Amino acid sequence: xxxxxxxxxxxxxxxxxxxxxxxxxxxxxxxxxxxxxxxxxxxxxxxxxxxxxxxxxxxxxxxxxxxxxxxxxxxxxxxxxxxxxxxxxxxxxxxxxxxxxxxxxxxxxxxxxxxxxxxxxxxxxxxxxxxxxxxxxxxxxxxxxxxxxxxxxxxxxxxxxxxxxx
Amino acid sequence: xxxxxxxxxxxxxxxxxxxxxxxxxxxxxxxxxxxxxxxxxxxxxxxxxxxxxxxxxxxxxxxxxxxxxxxxxxxxxxxxxxxxxxxxxxxxxxxxxxxxxxxxxxxxxxxxxxxxxxxxxxxxxxxxxxxxxxxxxxxxxxxxxxxxxxxxxxxxxxxxxxxxxxxxxxxxxxxxxxxxxxxxxxxxxxxxxxxxxx
Numbered sequence: 001x002x003x004x005x006x007x008x009x010x011x012x013x014x015x016x017x018x019x020x021x022x023x024x025x026x027x028x029x030x031x032x033x034x035x036x037x038x039x040x041x042x043x044x045x046x047x048x049x050x051x052x053x054x055x056x057x058x059x060x061x062x063x064x065x066x067x068x069x070x071x072x073x074x075x076x077x078x079x080x081x082x083x084x085x086x087x088x089x090x091x092x093x094x095x096x097x098x099x100x101x102x103x104x105x106x107x108x109x110x111x112x113x114x115x116x117x118x119x120x121x122x123x124x125x126x127x128x129x130x131x132x133x134x135x136x137x138x139x140x141x142x143x144x145x146x147x148x149x150x151x152x153x154x155x156x157x158x159x160x161x162x163x164x165x166x
Numbered sequence: 167x168x169x170x171x172x173x174x175x176x177x178x179x180x181x182x183x184x185x186x187x188x189x190x191x192x193x194x195x196x197x198x199x200x201x202x203x204x205x206x207x208x209x210x211x212x213x214x215x216x217x218x219x220x221x222x223x224x225x226x227x228x229x230x231x232x233x234x235x236x237x238x239x240x241x242x243x244x245x246x247x248x249x250x251x252x253x254x255x256x257x258x259x260x261x262x263x264x265x266x267x268x269x270x271x272x273x274x275x276x277x278x279x280x281x282x283x284x285x286x287x288x289x290x291x292x293x294x295x296x297x298x299x300x301x302x303x304x305x306x307x308x309x310x311x312x313x314x315x316x317x318x319x320x321x322x323x324x325x326x327x328x329x330x331x332x333x334x335x336x337x338x339x340x341x342x343x344x345x346x347x348x349x350x351x352x353x354x355x356x357x358x359x360x361x362x363x364x
Contacts, residue, residue, distance in 0.1 A: 085324040086201070113326040117347065150323070150362040155344070156209035158360055159318065162342065163288065165213045 003036035004029060005076035007069060009084040012043040013103050015129045017051065020080060026056040028136045034058060038072055040065070070094075078141070080132075083115040092123055092147035099125040099139070101132055123147045199293035199322055200228040202364045204235045206290070206320060216247035218284050220277070222255035222296045253277050256299045257331070273299040278306065285313040292320040297332050301339055320344045321357075323364050329354070 006020050017039060019025055029037065039051060039062040051062050066072070069087075073079060073094050080099045081087040091098045100115045119126035122145040127135040160166070200221075207217070217236075221228045229250060240246045256270040273296065281303040289304055291297035301317050308314040319340040321333045326347045329337065337343050343357045351359035 085322070089323065110328065110330070111324055113328065114324045117326040148362075150205070150346075150364045151360075152205050152209040152363050154360045155206050155320070155363040156211070158344075158358070159210065159214075159288075163316070165211070 001035045002033050002077050003038060003075060004034050004078045004080060005038045005040070005069075005072050006080045007040040007072075007087050008042040008044070008082045009040075009087050010042055010065075011082055011084065011103065011106070012045070013082050013101075014044050014046060015103070015105075016080070016082065016101050016132075017041050017044050017046060019101075019129045019132050021051050021060070022133075023055060024133050025136065026058050028133055030056045030058050032136070034078070036061070038076070039063070040069060040072065083109070083111050085111050085114045088115060088118060088124065092118070093149065095146065097125075097141040097144055098123075099127065099132070099135060102126070102128045104128055118147070121145065200225075200231050202322060203290070203292050203320070204231060205364045206292075207235070212243045212246065214288070215243075216249065218249045218251065218286065220251045220253060220280065220296065220300060223252040224255050225252075251280055253280065253296060253299070255296055270299050270302075274303060278303040281307060281315075282312070286315045289315050289317045290320070291317070291332075291336070293322055293330065293332060298335055301336055305339060316341045318342045318344065320363070321346065321350065323347075323362065325350065327353075 004020075006016065008016060020037065020039070026037075035057070036059045039060065041051075041062050041064055044064070051060055069090070073091055073096060076096055078099070079091045079096045080101060081091060083100050083102055088098065088100060100119065102112065102115070103109075115124065115126060118124045122143075124144065125135055125139055207214075219228075219232050221232075232248075232250060236246065236248050253276040254269070254273045256273040257266040261269070277296075277299040281300060285307070286304065289301060291301065297319070301319075304313075304315040304317060317336070317340040319333065319336045319342070321329060321344065323346050325333065325345070327349050329345075329350065333343075337354060337356065343354070344363070345351055345354065345357045345359055346362050346364070348359060351357050
């Protein structure tokens, strides 16, 4: 079953949840062949049980938090996330296409730096709530570049060298 | 800026001549930072042992992550050793500068005796909250001739264009300051760029 996973981390990002659950967004998702929408809503003021729309054939599932989102990310065919560094990196490591949605109510958030850079380097799509629907409509996921894993072994080599450890 | 490379080199050579084992202290913090530092540790050999982890007392997530990391490590290295210590956090997110000074001093009351007890050869730190008081403690021990630790600061992968507050301070007081994006290397010439390492 082709599914979308939406995550807001520990933030409160009701605009994103409301936008994704709007009839316009749900219709686009349906037209793209997505059958399931899983929402991690965090501190969202909306009642997770009441999210979704009966007009479209997209199954909606929502929860507030989980210890690990690894399983949800693994199952997803597309991830829509807030700009949190942890969420972005974990999604990219699992090789999933990612749309980062900026929360404009959180300005000067240093986490934006990473999301912007990942967008600049072609690893993620990047939008805000008001442009999410058109981003979904026009997205060409295969053009996103894979994100190679980091190389902690280079750090180990560096430390061994400066400390004289063999 | 009183830590010059000449003193550093002496210490490195000393370390090299005396022993190949270290008493390493690693500092671990909340959130993604703990994951980052554990990734760095995953590639280090058992020469970096015993490992003393220090994290903020308000941090509820790190302990489980560290324990599971060390448990896996113990499967490979049976003599693996580590300790966990908590100290008061020196600065919460968005805390003001002036009150940060007071909480940092309070945090020092705990970090100074702890650092004295552990006498680390190497301090590896990467993030917010707790590394500044511990590094100041280590610098004091060095100035008093008790123990000179090598401080390695790794700025978080999240920092692409600007340094964190801890980073801005420790840029001047660390022996090796590692950044993970080329823009930062350009802005901070003393920093070291090894590519993305987490």
